[in-house]
Each structure stands twice: as structure tokens, then as C-alpha cells.
Amino acid sequence: MAVSVKNLDSREFFFGHKACAGCGGSLAVRIALKVLGARAVAVLPAGCMSAVGFNFPQLAFSNNALITPFAATASVMTGIEAGLRRRGEIAHVVGFAGDGGTADIGLQALSGAIDRGDNLIYICYDNEAYMNTGIQKSGLTPFGARTTTTPITGSVRRKKDMLAIVAANGAEYAASASVGYLDDYVTKIEKAAAKPGFKYIHVIAPCPTGWGIKTNETIEIAREAVDVGLWRLREYENGQWLENCAPSRPEDLVKHLTRQGRFSALDTDKLEETKNV
């Protein structure tokens, strides 16, 4: 049965964490665990969610969870899955890595796990920079976004197309989602949970601290990114790409960018340029 707000698990599996107020990433973790249930094993590399979830002796996860070396998310998941299978236990192994832990540091382990076709769910919560260590540019920082390592002009590089990379590696299922549209995100996790093989979900998770937005604007910004066409909701399944929706108001792109503090380095010309990148 399809999971919706009515029949979503009422238990909280990610509670009491120390994430900043209005954190999009913690919402992505919280909802994913509600769908996957109490038996799911959460695997987290160094990153925001491990920094806020495991504050000795406070443990915000109420299912099994552990921290891995930064580069080894997918490898550790492989090991846990093999161990569970050996013991005859049936549980989802889910990884929550940030954009840096996925697109830069953990990419090699991720590619290896896809190659082995292990039965895993890998969720990348994308807040578009290394937020945990103080907003440094990552491979998924978009063009023009100001970070502490790109302080003057903002990032001069485009965002990596992680979904295409994962699909090209041969994942069973890959999808992009947004914390602004949780119904869609929940459906995609459910779909991933039902499939064997390696599943990848890339969820955009605004960060009020790093993006220069108000704490209550997280959801609005995450929705807007989809509506203006900056973040496309796509699925890759059986070797086919599927676009979930067309941008509903692409004309608001500049408005969307100017309301975020991180794009303040962009002048009018550069803002026009972003339409092409």
C-alpha cells in the first residue's frame, strides 16, 4: 500500500538531533527512516547528519545506525548487507551521505557498490556544499553559489550530474527528489525499497545556514528549485529516463536565486548566464 501522511509510521527514528533549525537534510533522514521502518540500518559517513545525530552520549537515531570513514559509505553498507544476509536477517541497509560524501569523497566506493549490484539504498542529501565543516565548495555546489572557498565570485563550475553518473555506472534505480515535495520523495523511497539491486536517491535539502535563507523558508526554497526548473525530478529505471514533472514557473528563476544569500555575488549579467548553465 502506498505510504502517505495518513499511514506513515508514527514513531520517530531520528529525534533529538542537533541539526540547525530548519535543516532540510534532517527532514530527509527522518522521513526516509519512517518509510524504511525500525529494522533499517542507517549508515552515515562524516557529514552533517552524523555530526548532529551522534553527540556523545546522546544518540538521536532510534534504529541501528553507525558512522563510517568519509570515503567508505557504500563499502560499509555492502559489508553490513552481507552480514545481515549471512545471519538470515531481513532489513534495509540505507546510506545517508551528503553531497561531498557522495560526489567527491565517496564516489569511488559508490561506484564499486553499484558495480557489485549490492542490495542497498543510497540516499544523497544534497545541501550543495560541505556545510558541516563551514560551507566549503563541493562537486555539487551550483554555478555562482558563494561558499567560504569560493568567496568572491561564487562557484565557477557547474554542478555535477550525479544522477547521470550513477545511471552510467549501471544502478538498478536512480531518482532525484526534493524535501519540498515529500509525497514524491516517499513514493521514490518505497519504490527503491521494493527493488533488488543498488538504488540511489538524490534529494535536494536546503540549508538555511549555508544558503543564506530564513529557517522557515527551507521547504519553500526546495519547492521553488523544482518549480523554476533548477532541480529536475527524474527517475532512471530499467535503462530508461523518466521526467516526473515539467517546471511550472521557469520565469521565476532570477527571483529564486536572488532571495538566497549565497547567490549575492551574481550580478545581472551573471544571473542571465545561469539560465544557460
Place this chain on the structure above:
Amino acid sequence: MRLKPLPDTIPDCTAFEAGYLVTQNGGWRSERPVIDEAKCVKCRQCYLYCPDGTISQEISVDYDFCKGCGICAKICKPGAIAMRREADYA
């Protein structure tokens, strides 16, 4: 949510019981969400979109852990949630 006491002895490893909560987050708040029962239509969008899971399915706020981000007030279509100054409740 009930807090657990700090352990008397220092544990010899970092493996802990799941969901081991010893500190609250309520003190981070400068504004608190206050729900107007009369306007609430129980759509549960605030429960769904709360990053901290502090709003229950029966729409009551756990003020020990609410950080006061204001997402619930913004997502609420009937406008049943108002953000009030925390200082007035001290």
C-alpha cells in the same frame, strides 16, 4: 519525550542504546509555534514537514525539542500556527 540520565560511569566504548537522549533542544528557540485548535483542519502537513519530528500526528508540539524554525507555521494553509515570542512564555 523522556530524557535518560547521564551514565554514572564513563562507558568504555561509544556504542550506545538507540535513541539515547540526555539533552533537550528547546532552549535554541526564540519563537515558539502555537496551534489554534479552532483553525486546525488536521491535514498533518506540519507533522510531515517538521525537520525535528516534534509535532505529533495528533498535532501537539513537543516544546522540549522544538527549535522554533517556523516551517510548520509557513506550511500551514489554514494559518492555524502562529509564531510567538518565546520570552513571553518564560
